[in-house]
Amino acid sequence: MNFIDTHAHIYFHQYEKDIDSVINNSLENLVNKILMPNINSSSINKLYKISDLYKNICYPMIGLHPCYVDEGYENELKKIKNHLNKKKVIAIGEIGIDLYREKKFFEQQLDAFETQCYWALENKLPVVIHTRNSLKETINIISKPHFKDLNGIFHCFDSSYEDAMKLIDLGFLIGIGGILTFKNSNLRETISKIGIEKLVLETDSPYLSPEPYRGKRNEPANILYIAEMLQKITSIPLAKISQITTKNANELFDL
Numbered sequence: 001m002n003f004i005d006t007h008a009h010i011y012f013h014q015y016e017k018d019i020d021s022v023i024n025n026s027l028e029n030l031v032n033k034i035l036m037p038n039i040n041s042s043s044i045n046k047l048y049k050i051s052d053l054y055k056n057i058c059y060p061m062i063g064l065h066p067c068y069v070d071e072g073y074e075n076e077l078k079k080i081k082n083h084l085n086k087k088k089v090i091a092i093g094e095i096g097i098d099l100y101r102e103k104k105f106f107e108q109q110l111d112a113f114e115t116q117c118y119w120a121l122e123n124k125l126p127v128v129i130h131t132r133n134s135l136k137e138t139i140n141i142i143s144k145p146h147f148k149d150l151n152g153i154f155h156c157f158d159s160s161y162e163d164a165m166k167l168i169d170l171g172f173l174i175g176i177g178g179i180l181t182f183k184n185s186n187l188r189e190t191i192s193k194i195g196i197e198k199l200v201l202e203t204d205s206p207y208l209s210p211e212p213y214r215g216k217r218n219e220p221a222n223i224l225y226i227a228e229m230l231q232k233i234t235s236i237p238l239a240k241i242s243q244i245t246t247k248n249a250n251e252l253f254d255l
C-alpha cells in the first residue's frame, strides 16, 4: 500500500535543515511520491534541486501562483515559460485565481491563468489549480470551449457537493487535504456524497497540517491522517483508498 502527496512545497525554506528526514519520514509512512507545485520564477531552481536530489520520489511542476501575479506578471510568465523547454515537468501548477486577500490584480490573474492553461494544452500537461474566493470565476474560464481538453486537479478543495460535481463533469479531479480532518469542516459531508473515485490526496505542506498536528509545519508523511479520515467518513478500506487515489494521480501526471 502506497500514497502520493499530490501537492507539497517541500522546497520551501521551512525544510532546509531536515529535508532528508522529511523524505525518509514520508517513505516510512507509505508516501512514496511527492508532487511539487511551483510559486514564481525565483522558486524554480529550489524546486528543481529537490527533484534532482530525490529522483522518482519528488516531481516538479512549473507555473505562476495567482498570489504572485502583479503588474510585472508578463515578465514573470516569460521567465517561467523559458524553463518549460529545459526540463521535464509533470504539470503546470500551481495556477488559478485568488481573490481572498487582493482583488487589485484580478484582470492580470485572469490573463495569467488563461495563458498558463494554454501552455498546458500545448505541452499536453495537466494543470494544478488554486482557487480562493474565486471558484465561480475559475470555472468560467475552464468551461470555455477551447479548454475542453484541459484536465487536472482542483487543489485544496473545500466547497459544496454541487461545486465538486461541476468540476468532475468538466473532467477534473478533486484534491483533498488536511481540512478534511478539521472538526468544523463541511467537507466531510461533501465527500461522503461524492465518494472517492475522483479524489487525489495532498498535504499542501508546509500549510494546513491535519489533526492532530493542526497549526504545526505540515509534511508529506501526514497524508496518512487524511486517508484515515476518508476511511472513517466513507467506510471504504484504507487499501482501497490508497489504490484509487494513487491510480488517479499516476494516470493524470503520467508518473
Ligand SMILES: [Zn+2]
Pocket (backbone or CB within 6 Å): 007, 009, 037, 094, 204
Ligand atoms: Zn500550494
